[in-house]
């Protein structure tokens with residue numbers, strides 16, 4: 135068995151057991167298709183353990199939340215179909231946006247394409263910023279007309295003013311937000327297993343992830359949060375009237391680490407209302423205005439019946 139095969143099997147077993155456990159304890163009421171079933175958190179299709187075989191048409195694949203390119207780890211499984219519709223293509227926009235932000239701050243360890251122009255003669259090149267913050271511009275033969283490049287090199291003297299134009303990346307703001315929503319939703323699934331996400335109220339998030347070209351979920355659900363490391367994870371906001379799940383995670387590039395928070399609704403609360411109330415509070419108080427449930431890193435919400443019942447009771451009493 136390779137490391138990925140082992141990892142997929144471990145994840146499959148843990149979540150398949152969670153399903154059986156929740157069914158046995160009557161926390162969820164569901165017919166499972168197989169003796170050992172994994173439900174893809176995005177399409178809710180049922181998969182048997184044989185779906186770990188990567189040569190079948192729609193196998194279960196490792197999914198990284200946050201994206202691997204931003205420091206995330208493969209921690210759950212989604213089916214290949216879902217991994218394709220809202221996988222790399224969507225995550226790419228988030229990664230590129232983070233790199234773009236690094237560049238605007240001139241953070242070290244990054245490289246960007248740009249146009250350099252002197253007196254109307256423009257050539258293509260690259261800028262890199264090293265560990266010490268030293269900025270180097272260079273031009274490749276293969277991307278430029280040889281005569282134009284020679285002209286440019288001749289005219290570019292020590293104090294020549296060079297007009298610099300940074301190439302805009304093709305970042306789609308909708309895809310960028312869907313990548314944040316996907317990370318928040320999948321982290322919720324990773325932490326709380328099937329006890330929350332099977333509720334039909336989460337169908338709206340799943341629809342949004344499966345249809346990345348439409349706007350289905352309210353797009354102001356996320357915020358950049360200067361929050362301390364101790365709240366990273368998937369806490370609940372317990373402030374009265376603002377109750378919600380709040381996955382908080384860092385996105386890391388070579389040069390930076392930014393912390394994002396996302397608002398995932400509870401089954402009993404309309405999400406628009408929670409988001410607009412949170413934004414109102416932000417306006418009044420500049421610092422993050424809400425209280426979280428005490429972080430209890432030791433609780434395993436996939437197997438600890440007492441913790442699951444306590445959480446479900448709290449949510450149901452909000453009705």
Ligand SMILES: [Zn+2]
Nearest residue numbers: 174177213216
């Ligand atoms: Zn799926």
